[in-house]
Amino acid sequence: MKRLREIAVAMSARLVGGGDSEVTGVASLDSASPEDLVFVEDEKHLEAALNSRAGAIIAGEFAAAAKSDRPLLISDHPKLAFARAARLLATDESTPQGNVHPSAVVHPSAVLGKGVIIDAYAVISERVQVGNETRIGAGSAIGVGVAVGSHCEIYPNVTIYPGTTVGDRVLVHAGAVLGSDGFGYVRDRKTGHYEKFPQVGRLVVEEDVEIGANATVDRGALDQTRIRRGAKIDNLVHIGHNCDIGEDVVIAAQTGLSGSITIERGAVLGGQVGIGEHATIGEGVMLGGQGGVLPNKILRGKGVAFWGTPAQPLRQYLKQLASLTRLARKDHQ
Secondary structure (H helix, E strand, C coil), X not given: CEEHHHHHHHHCCEEECCCCCEECEECCCCCCCCCEEEECXXXXXXXXXXXXXXXXXXXXXXXXXXXXXXXXXXXXXXXXHHHHHHHHHHCCCCCCCCEECCCCEECCCCEECCCCEECCCCEECCCCEECCCCEECCCCEECCCCEECCCCEECCCCEECCCCEECCCCEECCCCEEEECCCCEEECCCCCCEEECCCCCEEEECCCCEECCCCEEECCCCCEEEECXXXXXXXXXXXXXXXXXXXXXXXXXXXXXXXXXXXCCCCEECCCCEECCCCEXXXXXXXXXXXXXXXXXXXXXXXXXXXXXXXXXXXXXXXXXXXXXXXXXHXXX
């Protein structure tokens, strides 16, 4: 439970009325209770918010002069303010008490920070370091020499291979595998058999990254795979060895990245995208769902949307579709 005055200060929002009022959570307009906070981004939804049961409303400047029987928090980005308020309301202000479940296995050489929670049947190997107030979920396996930062949430049945480094405030959802071997082989021309190429590099996950359920991120073959600060990776994404995923990159579900790919800062990849090895996706590029990028290809253009396989600027792609449609019509005449 938080006072609205405290929330307003944390969000840099302007509070109109009711500073001592308290809320306990966030909700949608339809499900809100008098203890909940809601938000509206468009003026056309303001009336619905005012008619809801919500205890307080986050809205844009358009709401500042509205007649309201409940407090308003005025922000230039209501949805972002709402997200930050939700995180603030979810924060437990009590002093965290560390707890290791009796069924968990923690090697004597492991170093656990203050308030660390190790859930049932988790395995913490030799020389592991876990930062303050991090939680390791049930059934997770943390390999030799892994370093996990503070305030992380490692959900159940996550596997982190030896030598991986995870920064602060990282969320790893259930079933994800971090630091596994890359898919690298050398073919013997004489016998036709495949020999495994060494996969002895590392995986580095920087701060504020979120990795979805059942995602897999391979470590580098000889060097490193790096997921940079603030990247958000959806469920069922595969990232191959030696990839470099830039800051604030967003990758949607079922995307597959081959080895040695560079995704630069702020790029957005839609669902089911496939990218060939050694390709580069430039800063701020938007690659639409099911887009395909050939090996060694470079896509550039901040804010430019690409689509199709092979991926090309959306306007060009749509022109080609229109041309194909016209040709198909002629064939049927």
